[in-house]
Amino acid sequence: MGSTEDLDYPQIIVQYSNGFLISKVMFTACELGVFDLLLESGKPLPSDAIAAGLSASTMGMKRLLDACVGLKLLAVEMTQEGALYRNTEISNVYLTKSSPKSQYHIMMYYSNTVYLCWQYLADAVREGRNQYERAFGVSSKDPFGAMYRSDEEMLKFMAGQNSVWSICGRDVLAAFDLSPFTQIYDLGGDFFNDSIPAAELYILSKILHDWDDDKCKQLLAKVYKACKPGGGVLLVESLLNEDKSGPVETQLYSMNMLVQTEGKERTAAEYSKLLESAGFGMIQVKRTGKLYDAVLGRK
Amino acid sequence: MGSTEDLDYPQIIVQYSNGFLISKVMFTACELGVFDLLLESGKPLPSDAIAAGLSASTMGMKRLLDACVGLKLLAVEMTQEGALYRNTEISNVYLTKSSPKSQYHIMMYYSNTVYLCWQYLADAVREGRNQYERAFGVSSKDPFGAMYRSDEEMLKFMAGQNSVWSICGRDVLAAFDLSPFTQIYDLGGDFFNDSIPAAELYILSKILHDWDDDKCKQLLAKVYKACKPGGGVLLVESLLNEDKSGPVETQLYSMNMLVQTEGKERTAAEYSKLLESAGFGMIQVKRTGKLYDAVLGRK
Numbered sequence: 001m002g003s004t005e006d007l008d009y010p011q012i013i014v015q016y017s018n019g020f021l022i023s024k025v026m027f028t029a030c031e032l033g034v035f036d037l038l039l040e041s042g043k044p045l046p047s048d049a050i051a052a053g054l055s056a057s058t059m060g061m062k063r064l065l066d067a068c069v070g071l072k073l074l075a076v077e078m079t080q081e082g083a084l085y086r087n088t089e090i091s092n093v094y095l096t097k098s099s100p101k102s103q104y105h106i107m108m109y110y111s112n113t114v115y116l117c118w119q120y121l122a123d124a125v126r127e128g129r130n131q132y133e134r135a136f137g138v139s140s141k142d143p144f145g146a147m148y149r150s151d152e153e154m155l156k157f158m159a160g161q162n163s164v165w166s167i168c169g170r171d172v173l174a175a176f177d178l179s180p181f182t183q184i185y186d187l188g189g190d191f192f193n194d195s196i197p198a199a200e201l202y203i204l205s206k207i208l209h210d211w212d213d214d215k216c217k218q219l220l221a222k223v224y225k226a227c228k229p230g231g232g233v234l235l236v237e238s239l240l241n242e243d244k245s246g247p248v249e250t251q252l253y254s255m256n257m258l259v260q261t262e263g264k265e266r267t268a269a270e271y272s273k274l275l276e277s278a279g280f281g282m283i284q285v286k287r288t289g290k291l292y293d294a295v296l297g298r299k
Numbered sequence: 300m301g302s303t304e305d306l307d308y309p310q311i312i313v314q315y316s317n318g319f320l321i322s323k324v325m326f327t328a329c330e331l332g333v334f335d336l337l338l339e340s341g342k343p344l345p346s347d348a349i350a351a352g353l354s355a356s357t358m359g360m361k362r363l364l365d366a367c368v369g370l371k372l373l374a375v376e377m378t379q380e381g382a383l384y385r386n387t388e389i390s391n392v393y394l395t396k397s398s399p400k401s402q403y404h405i406m407m408y409y410s411n412t413v414y415l416c417w418q419y420l421a422d423a424v425r426e427g428r429n430q431y432e433r434a435f436g437v438s439s440k441d442p443f444g445a446m447y448r449s450d451e452e453m454l455k456f457m458a459g460q461n462s463v464w465s466i467c468g469r470d471v472l473a474a475f476d477l478s479p480f481t482q483i484y485d486l487g488g489d490f491f492n493d494s495i496p497a498a499e500l501y502i503l504s505k506i507l508h509d510w511d512d513d514k515c516k517q518l519l520a521k522v523y524k525a526c527k528p529g530g531g532v533l534l535v536e537s538l539l540n541e542d543k544s545g546p547v548e549t550q551l552y553s554m555n556m557l558v559q560t561e562g563k564e565r566t567a568a569e570y571s572k573l574l575e576s577a578g579f580g581m582i583q584v585k586r587t588g589k590l591y592d593a594v595l596g597r598k
Contacts, residue, residue: 012370254362
């Protein structure tokens with residue numbers, strides 16, 4: 001940064017400017033079913049066959065495929081019959097609908113919901129609140145009412161959450177020895193209004209980041225009350241550094257919490273404080289080095 | 300790519316998914332005037348002073364500033380009075396409005412026009428045509444009528460073009476010895492309908508990429524007719540590799556031509572063919588390694 005070379009030609013600024021083009025090329029290839037068709041075909045295909053198979057224009061599809069090659073999401077082979085395209089291994093595993101590690105649903109949620117909300121990022125920063133009203137014409141006072149504004153939207157969001165879990169779940173669950181806990185309750189649903197059953201371990205996966213401190217304390221107090229003695233609560237969240245200087249992904253997700261919810265991403269100390277205020281103690285923190293980290297508190 | 304590590308955790312897929320978040324954080328910090336305020340202040344400022352100075356929420360601004368730190372567009376210093384933010388050198392040069400190399404206008408064009416059009420990338424690929432009609436409700440048959448649909452839009456677009464020229468112009472003009480040409484005409488305006496004056500050198504900067512082959516041939520024939528003997532034409536364009544396997548930036552811009560125009564990015568051989576079909580010869584190609592390359596043809 002700041003070297004003469006960077007100042008002569010601002011590579012990172014060009015790269016950041018192109019960020020949304022890259023996201024949309026990948027999302028669109030997923031949405032049109034490019035990776036699924038290539039997986040099913042079992043052999044490399046020319047662009048016109050892919051276009052025909054997906055009812056797309058040959059001219060548009062050819063350019064999309066070439067951009068995917070540039071992004072290393074596809075590989076191309078020049079043959080006597082012309083260019084033949086095939087999936088890279090990473091696309092087979094993560095970008096096809098049928099793969100157990102498919103990220104297809106979270107991509108569709110990003111592409112068709114989050115992308116639109118982020119058109120209003122400047123308004124979100126000015127006003128300090130989410131932008132569901134501007135983006136979708138639904139009230140932003142109840143962010144989950146807005147997110148779940150139709151069955152289709154709710155399913156998209158939930159399928160998206162599952163996509164993320166498929167790549168981060170194992171590390172998070174391996175962060176601590178959870179074998180002492182035999183009764184585990186994965187918190188979900190309308191937990192501010194519904195009663196919470198007694199259990200030994202409560203998993204709150206990406207729940208607290210949706211809410212402000214007051215609502216988090218209210219929810220944790222309710223969990224503490226239901227929790228059996230010796231039990232605990234496992235928070236699955238993306239942790240900010242204590243000085244909030246990074247990681248950059250978590251900073252970006254905290255901006256997304258601003259645009260879409262009433263919450264924010266927090267540091268390990270902030271989560272510990274919330275847990276302590278509800279009565280939990282012996283707090284342990286484990287960073288996984290991936291998207292989601294783990295914080296364990298005991299009753 | 301394809302290593303076991305990549306397959307366990309798809310770093311590039313996460314990175315590509317976050318691309319639009321990164322673009323929008325940078326665009327929004329520009330739009331709200333963060334870099335201008337910090338340049339003018341001449342000293343590092345706390346987040347609440349920046350929020351107050353820009354009439355933004357303190358909570359939203361703090362998160363935006365931290366994300367800019369993560370992206371190395373700002374630097375932060377922890378002091379007794381709390382965190383103080385300042386521009387990095389690259390932000391002073393490229394992201395402030397007043398800098399001679401400012402990219403502010405192209406960013407605003409990207410953020411408020413291109414970003415919206417790209418919401419319809421899947422439709423553009425399906426239909427093989429630009430998406431002005433869906434994005435802005437204006438007819439897509441005349442892409443420049445659509446781009447210049449208001450004086451404000453036209454000024455935004457032109458200021459954006461100037462931003463790019465300020466970082467790439469020098470390399471492009473230094474690509475060939477242009478000193479023999481004393482009468483130079485920079486083609487712009489309504490060149491399909493207006494007459495083109497006689498000159499020794501015509502510069503067509505990012506013009507041919509907006510049009511299909513037929514229109515390009517038509518325009519080049521008109522230029523050839525006007526051109527003095529011994530004169531020439533200089534094309535300033537971003538060149539694709541001959542096998543279209545890259546560069547990835549040019550592939551992305553070719554997708555943008557699909558979404559926004561009737562044109563595409565081309566290879567050096569494709570531009571040479573267009574020039575030859577209009578009568579130009581002695582074609583020379585110079586890649587600059589930056590966004591825009593140069594192709595010179597002689598009459």
